[in-house]
Amino acid sequence: MQITDSREIAAPRADVWQALLSAEVLKDCVPGCQEMSGSPEDGFEATVVQKVGPVKATFKGAVTISDVVEGESLTLTGEGKGGAAGFAKGGARVTLTDSETGTLLSYDVDAKVGGKLAQLGSRIIDGFAKKMADQFFTTFQQRVEGPAPEQEVGAEDAPEPEKKKGWLRRVVSN
């Protein structure tokens, strides 16, 4: 299925761009992500737990970044294998443009599922994928903009107070 959407992010384009290439940010933003490692150059390895309708599974997969136009656009491609649940794979073409309030992030997502996920979930998969994309970019926006402390994702894993700063400030301060 195809999802095309965009959202305004109140941050400079360069900050948004850097966030897109961070394993740490991706881990926080991919819904249900348990582990994420790797780098933009070598690709990321991820473990994601998700429930699609009646099917709950742990997906192990790889995310690669390609078609990079520095600071402007890139393609994220991922495939997750969920064992008996089947597989999910997809790509997102993400484009950044300057806007009045910061950066306009536009995305075209193309996602596919196979095996049991397709067999049991085909009617609900479109809604599921929209929800996933929405959650991903909402969290991403919060991470980049530096959300209010109570909205921080993964706050319980963050013992140090500076973690509550926005993502970029944290990276810079490291």
Add this chain to the structure above:
Amino acid sequence: MPKDSGIGASSKRREDVRFLSGTGNYTDDINRPGQAYVHFLRSDVAHGRLGAVDTTAAAAMPGVVRIFTGADFEGVGSIPCGWQVTDRFGEPMQEPTHPVLAQGKVRHVGDPIAAVVAETYEQARDAAEAIEVEIEELPAVVDMKAALADGATKVHEDLTSNLCYDWGFIEDNRDSVDAAIKGAAHVTVLDLVNQRMVANPMEPRVAVGDYDRGTGDHTLYTTSQNPHVIRLLMGAFVLGIPEHKLRVVAPDVGGGFGTKIFHYAEEAFCTFAAKAVNRPVKWTSSRSEAFMSDAHGRDHVTRIELALDADNNFVAIRTDTLANMGAYLSTFAPSVPSYLHGTLMAGNYKTPNIYVNVRAVFTNTVPVDAYRGAGRPEATFQLERVIDKAARELGVDPIALRRQNFVTEFPYATPVAVEYDTGDYNATMDKLEQIADLAGFPERRKASEAKGKLRGLGVNCYIEACGLAPSNLAGQLGARAGLYESATVRVNATGGLVVMTGSHSHGQGHETAFPQVVAEMIGIPEDMIEIVHGDTAKVPMGMGTYGSRSLAVGGSAIVRATEKIINKAKKIAAHLLEAAEADIELKEGAFSVAGTDKSVAWGDVTLAAYVPHNYPLDDIEPGLEETAFYDPANFTYPAGAYGCEVEVDPETGKVTIERFSAADDFGNIVNPMIVSGQVHGGIGQGIGQALLEHCVYDEDGQLLSASYMDYAMPRADDVPFYAVDHSCATPCTHNPLGVKGCGEAGAIGSPPAVVNAVIDALQSGGKDVTHIDMPLSPARVWAALNG
């Protein structure tokens, strides 16, 4: 006055006692000592090149006995196909190999890659998740037209293309049909899809393999419609086990509808693995697994042309069909769109010129094979739909147009190679008009319209060729098996009988109907006769149950064996009565000397056969047991007329079936109640196809409708009470019972009636809709209404 026993009596189904009280013995009820369980790891991609299958981690999981992959089956035979079709150029069809576990490639979602044998099902399933499989995904071939396009990805690289065969029937008719259509006063053309179906028997498939190291004997317990055929196919072609070392048992089987005819990889696997691990191995399909491993049905895309002269006589029929074979050739797959379909294209009508072209196509989908009716529903649907369309185009009454073109003289040789022995199509149409109260339809339509509903009436005829089949003819047409049936009648000393039949019963009521036949012939109570079936160790031979053949072929074998029993018993009786054999009469269970009051009871004769103190030992052997093989002389041709009335809600497109009537000619009837039940079930499946069921793949070959959330089976509130009648009987002329078979008729005759009715309803609402493809879901009907 209805009879209370014997032929013609509605004897209660004796097998229902155990089916309804939870005491049946199904394959999943069978557990062997020391049994292990198998779970198949199946492909979740439609098409891919298989790389390494790493079982190291999985093999170390708890409870794992052994893990098998395709490599374990090198040197083991291919799952065989039982029918070879010759194409219209005289060349044999393309026939791919079909390994037990995938080798080199996976070719459909559900193709088994590995099999884990473990102490429990759960352990086998868990371990399967730990198997690492490398698959290089290939483009999936799903659409049949795309599969035949130049440069299309090939499902089987060793074949020249995805075309299994291009079949013309009858090829010599081609030019005359083209000429007749060119010169016709009117030609009606209809493009339609006969959608892919999943049989969904109530009981999923199960297999238990067992091996006795002491004797070297293999046993397979399986959910099969024909255990002897499985023994032959699996023993001779896959595993190389001679028949005397292989026993196949198909105990109580909870419905088949065709999909349990075929030999499946899981059966061969369990038999093979039981020896390899030296333990019984059991597999029970889940419902999800059934959707992607049971052979599917139908899946034809057709253009049909019906040509008429200026007086509305049918002059020619030409059809062009694409038939989906799926990824491999299932056991009888090639015969379904060819000989079981093309031979029926004349229907009930005397059309002089007919040509049927079928291209069978490989795709990355589950194999497609016979499903209730098998080819005949596809033929009937297109023919009866195009006749309805022609009637509308010509502004004539669809019933009158049919009557005008009926075959009325028998025997009738069709232009598509079969000869109808007997029938009376006007009689069944008259009967339908009566039981369906067609005269009252206009009033009922007014009442529906007053409620804001559209009401439509659909009528059609059907004919089927069943009672498969004369072996010599089937052999000429490419069958790799004979299609006779066997029966052994064993009379015990005290007079009771055991009838061993090759006809398997999986819901048809054989255990009730067959004793009615024997009881009638001898004149004894039905409960003196027991039916044994479904075990190759007990029954001499059997070709199984499909194609509405059990009574016509299996029942005829029972008649022949019983006749031999009676002939021998008469010799014994003649000796006991000191009379000439020619004077002995058998009536109501006693042998008497014609014209005298001398008689001897059935039980005295049977006792003499086993205690031969006073016995003609010079002339005949002791004992009373006879076997007969019956090979039919022709197909049988049940036929009938069906009528359906629907209401369509123009706001939602929802179709409700208000009335459904069926007037069938099944020849002689043994048990009217069972026949009615068979027709009810068949119509239910036909309505399911017409309104609800659809097996859907996406463009990547992912199976989308693989649970009851998405595959809509008909439920009680989707079907009406039926009016069924089978009093119009023209007995079959070539089998001893004069029976024709009734198992598939309902599923063959009903889909066109439903669709004709919905089109009629939409037309009555002023919408010029000429066709909607099945299933006629609310969305499709609404789209047609608002298009």
